[in-house]
Amino acid sequence: MGFLLSLEVLLSKPLSLIPLTNFLIPSADKTKRKDGISAVVCTRDEPWIEPCLLSIKDIADEIILMDSSKASIKDTIKKLQQKGLNIKYVRVKKNQGQTQLVRAVSLSTRKWILKWDGDFIAYTSGKNNVNKLKKLTQNCNPKKYYGVLFNLANVDIDLFHTAYPPLHREVYLFSYSNILKKPKPFLNRIIIKFLFKIRGREPPRRPFLPLPLWYNKIVLNDVMAMHMQTVKSKERLLERPHMLEWNKASQEFKKKYNCSFDTFFEHTKKSKKGEIFIEQTQKNLRLFDRNKYNYPDILKKWIKDKLHTEIKQTKDFDKKLRNFLDK
Numbered sequence: 001m002g003f004l005l006s007l008e009v010l011l012s013k014p015l016s017l018i019p020l021t022n023f024l025i026p027s028a029d030k031t032k033r034k035d036g037i038s039a040v041v042c043t044r045d046e047p048w049i050e051p052c053l054l055s056i057k058d059i060a061d062e063i064i065l066m067d068s069s070k071a072s073i074k075d076t077i078k079k080l081q082q083k084g085l086n087i088k089y090v091r092v093k094k095n096q097g098q099t100q101l102v103r104a105v106s107l108s109t110r111k112w113i114l115k116w117d118g119d120f121i122a123y124t125s126g127k128n129n130v131n132k133l134k135k136l137t138q139n140c141n142p143k144k145y146y147g148v149l150f151n152l153a154n155v156d157i158d159l160f161h162t163a164y165p166p167l168h169r170e171v172y173l174f175s176y177s178n179i180l181k182k183p184k185p186f187l188n189r190i191i192i193k194f195l196f197k198i199r200g201r202e203p204p205r206r207p208f209l210p211l212p213l214w215y216n217k218i219v220l221n222d223v224m225a226m227h228m229q230t231v232k233s234k235e236r237l238l239e240r241p242h243m244l245e246w247n248k249a250s251q252e253f254k255k256k257y258n259c260s261f262d263t264f265f266e267h268t269k270k271s272k273k274g275e276i277f278i279e280q281t282q283k284n285l286r287l288f289d290r291n292k293y294n295y296p297d298i299l300k301k302w303i304k305d306k307l308h309t310e311i312k313q314t315k316d317f318d319k320k321l322r323n324f325l326d327k
Contacts, residue, residue: 038112044069062087146174159295239274
């Protein structure tokens with residue numbers, strides 16, 4: 001665990017006692033929400049959305065799905081609802097970043113929020129069984145606020161390789177608070193950028209909600225899910241280097257493309273930057289440790305049903321997987 005995270009965890013312990021006084025901050029039980037977990041999922045053209053949602057069926061009392069996909073996934077959602085998943089499906093015109101995530105949290109009704117992505121597939125058996133999170137929430141002090149960190153195992157390009165680092169840890173489960181209904185303030189954005197800068201890393205592209213300091217941070221070493229990080233279509237892989245360039249661009253640069261990443265992406269696709277990025281990524285990959293992390297049961301069953309094959313490192317399997325991803 002890094003120094004900054006260790007410091008944050010240490011400070012959160014005494015500060016998490018503040019809501020118990022009901023003086024400056026109302027206690028968590030004042031939200032008058034139902035017990036349980038609301039999963040909030042923002043997705044766009046995600047090939048793994050079906051096994052993703054199936055893997056949290058037993059832990060999520062409801063799923064708020066914000067979908068900005070180009071192709072309709074209504075048939076998939078209907079099939080999942082028939083299997084017993086309580087999905088509130090919201091169609092949005094485009095990926096709206098943190099605003100979309102805040103809206104999803106606002107539509108939720110439970111005391112706990114699970115921030116999930118469309119390319120996360122949870123483990124549902126063994127020592128990393130994601131369902132243990134439900135028991136954890138039931139054993140927490142109902143008056144305090146919590147943020148639970150756990151690991152994801154990253155896989156890249158295919159199901160047999162991973163980039164560095166192979167694991168990623170973040171707060172994915174947290175108590176609901178009315179303060180989360182507001183986008184992060186300017187000061188928070190500055191602090192986040194500063195912290196990532198001194199770590200020598202780029203701030204995250206994906207939206208997230210920084211939690212107040214009075215949230216008690218619980219750090220789990222468990223690897224609760226597999227992150228299909230870059231196991232995407234070639235089109236999605238090509239977006240990544242252009243998205244990094246777009247995020248760093250000035251407003252003047254963006255106005256040149258009518259402030260639209262889609263326009264910029266279509267214009268620059270012929271530059272071959274995407275292909276170069278994929279080649280460089282593949283060179284730096286290492287073998288995924290299947291003995292240590294294995295594959296989620298849901299993923300193995302879904303691959304067998306969808307591709308009519310077992311997960312195995314062969315050219316035939318790679319071809320079937322790539323054909324599926326690039327459809």
